[in-house]
Amino acid sequence: MTRYGHELPQLGSGVFLTDGGVETDLIFNRGAKLPEFAAFPLLSTDKGRRLLDAYYREYIAVAQRAGTGFVLESATWRASLDWATRLGYDADALAHANRQAIEMLTALRAEFEAHVAPIVVSGCVGPRGDGYAPEQLMSLDAARDYHSAQISTFAETEADLVTAMTMGYVEEAAGVALAARDAGMPVVVAFTVETDGRLPVHTALGDAISAVDELTDGYPAYYMINCAHPSHFRKTLDPDAGWAERIRGLRANASRMSHAELDNSPFLDAGDPTEFGELHGQLRADFGRLSVLGGCCGTDVRHIRAIAAHL
Template identity: 35%
Template sequence: MNFTDTLKNSPAILTEAAIAERLRRRDDVALDPVLFNTPLIYDEHGRGCLEEIYGQYLGIAQRARLPMLICAPTWRVDRSRITLARQKTSINRDAVSFMRGLQKSWQNTDSQVFVGGLVGPANDCYSPSEALSAEDSEKYHAWQIGELAEAGVDVVVAQTFPAISEALGVIRACASAGVICIMSFVINRDGKVLDGTSIAEAIAMVDAETDKYPVGYMVNCVYPTFISAETQSKSLFERLVGIQANASSLNHAELDGSIDLRQDKLEDWGDFMVSLNRQYGVKILGGCCGTDDRYLEYVAQRLV
């Protein structure tokens, strides 16, 4: 099955927990100041470190016999940052090729593996005032989305968007490139996108403007309870298909730039995640800041 069919028919799909943050805390890895972990694909040791972490996540999905979405490390690898970092213009395509190699190594009939391509906001993901307009966003993100589409990703995952305006431009660029997409917003603990729009209203507005082009929506870099699922309408969960959740229930201002690893009780985090799947049908489950393979393993074991 392709990714859209799998999303429709599978009760649950795993996606990765933290990648870049785990690498940042290692003594044997130096992240690029502009492109973070992406250039590691060109370094033998760096590739090995990436393979180790992705391999942990893929192994969890395989043992649980669940589909897995792994994303190429291309978050905010847009043309301007590539130039600033003096990297190859092919770096997005090369990152997808690296992930395809992992996919080929791990693909099996019990746990189908899909490769996504990450896209991030042009500016600070926690500052909606810095978000691009829809028109500027479409122009800004079109080149990278075109690269990911040419590389043949199964889905573009637009991650940590703080405002509707920039999200609209990304989705329109995906439509122009002919690649399916998931839009993932950052929300506060009151269930609102950082631009002040409720998550339900934001999804409805974007759907209306794009003829429901995204195959679904997610939230990420948030604690599971931030969705306030028990107060939401059932219609929200017809379109909210996933979450990549922080290990900590602290808000973004408290977590951003934190030197210490902030984690709430793993069991609480995992139980909240499983509840989102079982009670509300949120299918794509993964981790964000503070998480690792233990978090994904806890969720996977309880899903099966």
């Protein structure tokens, strides 16, 4: 049974940390091999589960020292049918992997909730295609149908909510939200933006948030920005805009490089963790509704410690 699905604590005034860029952290800092940039296959081996367990524990410890809540995000960004098929998973094996991902997080919550509270468990959903460069755009109904299988699996677990990461266009984001509504789960939509603060399909961030709210009757619990450096979106945020009040979370990239540059880079650009923390402190000061703070590509536990130090 869900612990917080009926009343998400991050909608209050408290601060919640979350993890960094799981895939880049695992690959570049922990030596993991992630075909198709997918972390969920690690759940199929003892070694992989130990690696994920150690990863989460390091980040939870930051929240414990900082005295904040924590959002545990499942390693299932690629765990939808198209990506899983490329990795040899059928529908049953994929559903099992999604359930395993949540079971790992609920076990960690049970172990740490006496020291870190609240701990919210989120089922992560990623885009059907390339979040950086969407090519075959789905209709609203097609996106709703595609993402329903993964979200329905999450609804059968103790996951408190669904978080759709690196959404690149309105129809897919709204389709995820409606699939979550169909399953009776709260949902958070995280858009990715380019260096100009616009979505990869050139939609303005505010317009995208307003459009998803209109298509879903405002169903998302809140919105986030992820997979972009703070300098890419800070200038687009208007504290007086109604849509900006819907943004409650950030999972930013460490690097100032564009998505195209990151895709073609042979090395990991971890940026400056101290500056990263300072920028989040400034954003939190300017936008007091920001309650969920973590990292995306290139970030690791140093960046989350820096955020905690500048809250």
